[in-house]
Amino acid sequence: MEQLTAKEVEALLTQGKTLNIIDVREVEEVAEGKIPGAVNIPLGLVEFRMHKLDKSKEYIMVCRSGGRSGRASQFLESQGFKVINMTGGMLAWEGKKE
Template sequence: MSFNTIEPKEVERLLESDNTLNIIDVRENDEVAQGIIPTATHIPLGEIRKRMNELELNKEYVVVCRSGKRSEKACTILASNQFKVINMTGGMLSWKGKIKI
């Protein structure tokens, strides 16, 4: 159960050219309150197992957290349940793109 990684600058480039990128932010509520990628869906890591039913198996998801560790855990959980996922390395600490507060 492996998954790929993607650099934040590549996610930003893809969003600028094609707004259909599916992003899941697995940070906690207080972290997301400080800013989230505008098109991202917020599902805290602790809720990922019980909220998988909100996701579609035929879509690919970029998973984001603060630094890349929790999103890696989320990717492991989702990939083991047949979801197609990509971990954004460096997380929001490395994000230079737009955010919404």
């Protein structure tokens, strides 16, 4: 599974790269702040919403600390998606939040 640190993801956003970020935390957690532009799909719903994702795109998975996003990454990878896990999750995120 490919991985990026929170700092690396923040650097890509600062460079103006368009990233497809999926936050797999629960709705209440996301309400406290998420990476700008991230789409919230709670881990338990990933399997049911993956049909809305595009297999030609690459997705960066995010959660609180990196565990749930790692599980989501493994699952989506097994379904043929290109995914990257953001290690350290939102605990390591120092960039802007919305």
